[in-house]
Amino acid sequence: MNSYKQDIRNHQYIEKTIARSNFQNSLAGQKRIQKVLIGIFSIFIAAFLSIVTLLAGGVLVTISNVLRVNHFNLIEITAIILYTIALIIFVVRSYEVASVTCVLALIVIGIVIYISFEAKNQRTGIGFWLLCLGLSIAFALVSATIKAFFIAISSMYYGAIGEFLAIVGYGLIAEALIIGVSKIQKENDGDGLITIIAAIPVILAAAMIAKKAIKGSPKFIWIKEAAVFWTSIGGTSFYKADLTDTCFDSSHLPHTDFREANLTRTSFENVTGLEFSRLQGTILENPKVRKLLVNKRGSYEDYTAAKLNGANLKNANLTEAILIGVTALDADFSEATLSGACIQEWNINKNTRFTGVKCSHVYLKCTKQGDRIILSERKPDSGEFQDGDFEKWIDKLQETVDVILRDGFNLRAFGISLAKAAQEHEGLDFSRYSIENKGGGIFVGKVGVSPQADKSAIHQTITNYYYNELYIQGEKANILLNPAGEVEIMESNNQNINADGNVDMSSGNNITVGGNVTNSNLTLADANSQVSNSIQQLRDISTDTSGELAKILSTLQKSITDEPALSENQKKEALEAVETIAEEGKKPSAERGNKLCSMALNALKGIASAVTDASKLAEVFKTYLPTLASILGI
Structure with missing residues (x-):
C-alpha cells in the first residue's frame, strides 16, 4: 500500500485561495470509515429496491397464472426470450428514444386491446400478454439501472473485488427475497423459478452497465456521474478554489470535488484517482486531456479542439501531435516537445509559456482524408528551429x-x-x-x-x-x-x-x-430563407462536389436552427457563415475565396464552443466540418 506525505481526506477548501500550494504526494477523498458507512448504506438501499426485480419476475409469472397455462409453455417462453432481448438491447443502446418508445408502445397497445376486447368478454389474451410483457421489461430496466448504480459505487471504492462482491451480493439478496416471498405466499415451485430466471438477466445487465459506466461510456455516463457524486459526499473539496500554480504531483485524489476550481498551471503529474472525482467546469473533465496532464505523453495524439486553457504541460511530449483549434490560453508548455506538431488555428495568449520548448518545426495546416493526415505549411519553411527560435517566432x-x-x-x-x-x-x-x-x-x-x-x-x-x-x-x-x-x-x-x-x-x-457579428436588421426567418436559396442554387449547378456540399450545408442549417442552446443572434451568425460557404461553393474552385471560406468555417467552429460536447449540433459540426474543409480545399 502506498504511503503519502500529506493526508487531506475530508478537508474542505471551498472557494479558498490557495494558489502556489504544495499538495505533492497527498491522499485526498474520503476516510475509510466513511467509505464503509456509505457502502453499508448502499447495500441496504439496494436490498430494499430489489423489490423492483421481484415485480419484473412477478409480472411474467402472472401471464401463466391468468392465462391458466402451464409454466414454460410457448407463451411464457416467448415472453422470457423477448424480455431477455430487451435487456440486451438496453445494455447496448441505453435509454434511447426508440427503445423507451417500444416498451411504452407494448404497454399502451396491451392496455387498448385488453380494455377494448378482452375485459368486456372477461377473457384474457394477446392484450393482457403484451401489457404484462411491457410492464416486466419496464421494471427490469429500472431494476438493472438501480443495481448498476450501486455496483458502480462498490467498484469505485474497492475496484474489481468490490464490483465482484456487489454483483454476487445483490444477486443473493434478490434470490433470497424471491424465495422468501414464494414461501410466504405459498406459491408453487414454478412461480419462484420463473421469478429467479427473470432476475438473472437483470443482475447480468446491471453488471455490464456498471462496467460501461465506469469506463466512461457516453450512453451511461450519467450513472458514473451519479456514483461519483455519491462517493464524494464529505470528501476533500476544492470547489471553486483558486489552485493556480498548485502542485498535486504523485497524489491520490479520488472522491474529491474540483468543480469550477481555477486550475491555471496546476500540476497533476502522476496523479491517480481523478476519474472518480467531480471535475465539472474544469479541463480535467475531458478524459483525453486529463490523461495528458497526468502522464505528459501526447505524441502522435489528436487533440483537435481540445480545451487546454491553463494546462500545466511542462515537459510534455507532444511530438507530431494534432493541435488543431486547441485553446491554450495561460497554458504552460515550458520544456515541452512540439516537434512536428500541427498548430493550425490554436489559440494562445501572451501568458502562454514556451520557455525552453524543444521544437525543430511545426505545421500550420492539417487536412484529414479518412485515416490519412496531410500536413502542410511547414514552419520554418526550410531547416529547423534552433534553441529559443520557436519562442521568438510565436512572439512575432x-x-x-x-x-x-x-x-x-x-x-x-x-x-x-x-x-x-x-x-x-x-x-x-x-x-x-x-x-x-x-x-x-x-x-x-x-x-x-x-x-x-x-x-x-x-x-x-x-x-x-x-x-x-x-x-x-x-x-x-x-x-x-x-x-x-x-x-x-x-x-x-x-x-x-x-x-x-x-x-x-x-x-x-x-x-x-458566439459574439453577434450579423446584420441586426435581419430576422432569423430571413437568414434561413437566404441560406435555403443559396443551397438550392448550389444544387442546381451540378458539379462534382455541389451535391455533397449542398447536403452538408442543409444538415448544418437544420442543426443550427434547431439548437436550443444558441441565441437568435448566434443562429443568424452561423447561418451567415453557411450562406457564405454556399455562395463561394457555387464558384469554380480556382475562383473561390478560400480565405473567405476559411473565415466562415472558423465562425462555425466558434459557434460550436457555445454548446456542450454532448449536444446534437456539436456532434454534427464534429462530423461534417472536416469534410467541408476538404471539399473546399482549405
Missing part, C-alpha cells in the same frame, strides 16, 4: 492591426476587404484574424501583420474597402469612408494568438464564443 504572431467597425459587422465584406488590402500592402498576414464584439454595434477586426508592415496604411485600406463593400451590397444608403478621426490602431496588452486561424483578445465577446 502578436503583431496585429485592429480596425474599429461601427454599426454591426458583415463577414463577407470583411473578407473581401482583407483580400484587396493584401494585394496592395506587404506584410499583411490575414491567415490570422478575429472579430471582437465590443457592444453597442461596435466591433474590432484584428488582422495579423509583420513587424515591418505599415500599420496605418493597412488599417486605412481595410476600413475603406470594408465600408465600400457594404455600400455595394446595399446595406448602407449613405457611406462616409472612414473619417480621419476614426483611423486608429489599437494596442492590446493581452492578445490571444491563433496560428493560421484567429488572433483574438481575452476581453470582450469574441466571435469564437
